[in-house]
Amino acid sequence: MSSNPSSAAPTVPVLETSRLLMRGYQATDFPALFAMCQEPGYYRYLTPKPLPSEEVWKLLLRSAGHWAVMGYGFWVLEEKATGQLIGAAGYLHLKRDLDPPLGEAPEIGWGLTPAAHGQGYASEAVAAAITWGEEYFNHARTVCIIHPENQASLRLAEKFGYREYARTTYHDGPIVLLERAGRAG
Secondary structure, eight states: OOOOHHHHSOOOOOEEOSSEEEEOOOGGGHHHHHHHTTOHHHHTTTOSSOOOHHHHHHHHHHHHHHHHHHSOOEEEEEETTTOOEEEEEEEEOOOOOOSSOOTTOOEEEEEEOGGGTTTTHHHHHHHHHHHHHHHHTTTOOEEEEEOTTOHHHHHHHHHTTOEEEEEEEETTEEEEEEEEOOOOO
């Protein structure tokens, strides 16, 4: 069985901000991603405990594969000055079991290592992702879900035009559903 490597690997667009390189996941990102997923300041609003290595590896593979299946996904956030992985941001579609459902709207998300909190990196990454997404999704409605205690992410979502439209439970915990209205493109 022969395969064509050029057709197997999707091209993930590289985005740049003044301080960030936003690129696709690579296997070499695993150690930094695993370390980030062990930090309570990173996972506290995502999971009740640190992710084991197997789950982090699945997360990396899911993130890379999302581009191949959906044509969009999450980018690694690499700090230009140091070359360090400091987080991830982008869009996904996980067919989450929520009531009310998210439907087919792309879901934006972001997460940074605690050492990068409060420095404007999330704003840079979300701004770049939204600019890319507006063109890619033709200005369609996008959504996000945020834990109600995650005030920093709720403020960031609001800054970029996301408005709460429902509260519900997801994986036995409270969640806020937010949307950013699309416009004709």
